Amino acid sequence: MNHGGAGSQKGKMPNSAEYLIWLVGTCLEAAVVVCSLRRKIFVRYFFVNLYVLVDFGVSLGRFYVLGHEGQSSATYRYFYFYSDALLVIALFFSIISLYAYVFEELEIKRHVRLGAIVLLAGTSLFSYAVVSQSSSRLSTRFALELSQSLYFVGLVLTYVLWGAILKLRETRALLVQLVLSLGIYFSASAAGYAVSNLQPHFESYVRYLMPVMGSLLPLSWAYAFWRVPDGARLAPARLAAVPR
Amino acid sequence: MSRRLASVLLAMLVLTAAMGLKTVVAKHTSDRTLVAGGVAPYPTPLPDSPN
Numbered sequence: 001m002n003h004g005g006a007g008s009q010k011g012k013m014p015n016s017a018e019y020l021i022w023l024v025g026t027c028l029e030a031a032v033v034v035c036s037l038r039r040k041i042f043v044r045y046f047f048v049n050l051y052v053l054v055d056f057g058v059s060l061g062r063f064y065v066l067g068h069e070g071q072s073s074a075t076y077r078y079f080y081f082y083s084d085a086l087l088v089i090a091l092f093f094s095i096i097s098l099y100a101y102v103f104e105e106l107e108i109k110r111h112v113r114l115g116a117i118v119l120l121a122g123t124s125l126f127s128y129a130v131v132s133q134s135s136s137r138l139s140t141r142f143a144l145e146l147s148q149s150l151y152f153v154g155l156v157l158t159y160v161l162w163g164a165i166l167k168l169r170e171t172r173a174l175l176v177q178l179v180l181s182l183g184i185y186f187s188a189s190a191a192g193y194a195v196s197n198l199q200p201h202f203e204s205y206v207r208y209l210m211p212v213m214g215s216l217l218p219l220s221w222a223y224a225f226w227r228v229p230d231g232a233r234l235a236p237a238r239l240a241a242v243p244r
Numbered sequence: 245m246s247r248r249l250a251s252v253l254l255a256m257l258v259l260t261a262a263m264g265l266k267t268v269v270a271k272h273t274s275d276r277t278l279v280a281g282g283v284a285p286y287p288t289p290l291p292d293s294p295n
Contacts, residue, residue: 014285025283055282062284077287084279108247115251122259151278152262152269160258193278194269207286214283 012072017208022059025215029056032218035225044230047097048178051090052218058083078140085143088150092120095157095182101175102164119157123149155186173232174224181220188213 014022032052036042042049062080069075096116100109127145134141162183165176189210196206279286 018285022283022285029283058282059284062282066284071285071287080284080287084282087279087282108251111247111251114248115255118252118255119259122255123262126259126263148278149263149266152266153258156258156262156265189278190265190269197269210279210286211283214279 012070014066014071018211021208021211021215022063025211025218026056026059026063028215028218028222029053029059031222032225035222039225039230041225041230045097045178045225047090047094048221051087051094052221054087054090055218058087081140081144081147085147088147088154091154092116092150092157095154095161098175098179098182099157099161099164101172102161102168102170102179119153120150123153152190155190158183158186171233171235173234174228174230176234177224177228178221181217181224184220185213185217 029052033042033049033056036045036049061083062076065076065079093116096112099112099116103109103112124146127142127149131138131141131145158179161179164170165179170176192206192209192213196203
């Protein structure tokens, strides 16, 4: 929808539904941090909260840039893709911190850290190798490629972590809910992306699906921080049925 | 095999799986890219976007 006057100079602007999803999502991001502060677990789940805080800051920044420049402006596009690279790095560290919690009883924190550094360095090198032939906009292409590659690394890491949770019979309810929410978010986003690539006429639905999924992740985390006690345990039978 | 070597090997396996999955999912590519959260509306893609 074009907002007349100044809006027409800015070009395309989001419609009311997109603004509403954006507003609700940003409020839910703030709610995650408020709930974890209220429950005094902000420091324990620091990297999860850091990702949500970065997400909140990025939302406000994008709102400011979009309000001044419009959705189709080069400034908004560049700000969007560079801030997404920042977001995906924060998300990567939050997943690694969840690994550290799951494996904390095995005392392999140092090895988790080493694996994370190798993975981040490997992904950066791979992304650079993909874009190194470009003669123009190398940094932009690199940021875009890195965020795409790290996204899929995060997806695989989440599935591996879920496998480890099942294998180790992890019963900490809060940890299980955080990882499960992340897994559902990654899966739904990747599925939406694949569908929009295979069936371009679904693009108009995917346009709303992605921000909705982006809102459901902080909703789930906020609920987990608000309602699930830090020491709560699940019965192992509720995680997986093991054949005898 | 030492734990250090195992963690490096696991990291390499994850990287390989992730890049393979990325290739499969983005095979029939459109202008859209996957984003890490964020609820802001998607912008018009860059004119010479690699994806």
